[in-house]
Amino acid sequence: MINHLQDKITLNNGLQMPGMGLGVFQVPNDVTAEMVKNAIEVGYRSIDTAAIYGNEAGVGEGIRQALASTGLKREDLFITSKVWNDGLSYEETIAAYEDSLEKLGLDYLDLYLIHWPGKNKFAEAWRALEDLYEQGKIKAIGVCNFQVSHLQDLLKIARIKPVINQVELHPRLQQTEVRSFCEEHNIQVEAWAPLMQGGLLDNETISKIAEKYGKSNPQVILRWDIQNGIVTIPKSVRKERMIQNADIFDFTLTDEEMAIINAMNLDQRVGPNPDEFDFVM
Template sequence: MLKDLTSTTKLANGVEMPWVGLGVFKVEDGPEVKQAVIDAINSGYRSIDTASVYGNEKGVGEALKEVDVKREDLFITSKLWNADQGYESTLTAFEATLDRLGLDYLDLYLIHWPVPEANLYQDTWRAFEKLYQEKKIRAIGVSNFKEEHLETLIQGSEITPMVNQVEFHPHLTQEPLRHFCLDHNIQIEAWSPLKQGQLFDNDVLQVIADRHNKSIAQVLVRWDIQSGVVTIPKSTKAHRIKENADVFDFELTYDEMKQINQLNKDERVGPDPSTFNKR
């Protein structure tokens, strides 16, 4: 059994990525995001996931300066927004992200969406490969890419994405995509693992939670890990941040995992990557 928040999975290039991190989507820049990151790291988190479009990279960077943890012990992820796709614009946007975070390098950088209408993600990926080869990023990947986007990207690339961060929860288990990523040694990472709280009144999950004396949120995070999926639950409340990570002292049974898997509805809370073209 995995021991704590320092437990990691090994990416295709050998980089160790924590199984559980803090997501800061829609967390306000300034004191709110700064305190959330500080609370998370003080609770044992070592992975923080932000994005340029979240508008809070500066606050995340300020928090990182205040915590008493070495930079090399942290795993910091950010994402390139759709409007910045393209070779040269990606390089410029990456430097701006580093500057806002106050860092010399990123542990993971992701293309936020494929934006199929623009058809720029292959040019964008060439810039990612350049930054990776220059050791400015320890690992590179994508977010919200379906199988067809990954196939196109892999065919024209030197480096296969190491991570694909996608919407993943019991109502959207993404089985075909997960099998594709497993076959290509791409680590799946879950955003919205708690389905924005929409699963907290589910009877099946409540019975499982009660059986283990845990919350539904804790059951969902544990289900992610046991499914081989890295997860980044979001909260701004210190006690919730701590609670979401208290998942290393129990294990879901085979039958419980099966019950949760059977809740799938192929239902999204976010956009469909095939049609989402906002820039």
């Protein structure tokens, strides 16, 4: 069943990406290479990193090791990175992209994202992403942590629509307004912190559903993502946990169980609020 890790969704520019991938947020650079190598060997094809994570070099090394051990080709993988808040001018964004490519040791990225909207600082950065895309240096471009207001402002100036809006999304923060807007405009929603950074591991509501299927709480939550059409990128350093996270394609949550989880929303964040967050480092 783990081969379903490679099941793909089609983005609004026709590019396909895996519906489930691996996130590497807060993973030290010296640990990342083995983590990424293990993930690709297990069957993951989508890896999500960012400049601010400080581990792009480790991701690149893990990719090289995995390609050597599996016989896969670069084009079999879907690699995402992001431009950070401290460099959102046109020139800075171009330079940040080139720096990420160099650290990753890649010739192109499949997806490049603006990491945070800041105080509406994204216009020049988006123009840079559009130019990089049109030059064939990126397969797709998108955004992270954009609220509806940010998306509305972006769509007023964009000549190319974002393919992705990657946001904090889990049963306690279901982003219904953002999801509705993105669905209306054919922008794919992707969840970061899908497991609420461990905050739902012991949740009794999830546990009751998990017990029925002989699954773990994370497996039920990730299955909820998949059935909602949400791309999800759980993080795990341990190979056995990567395998467990991916073992979610042999059961289906009922409509009633989906409704039970849908009723858990509290608009509760574990990360910053995009309307307030303008942190630069």
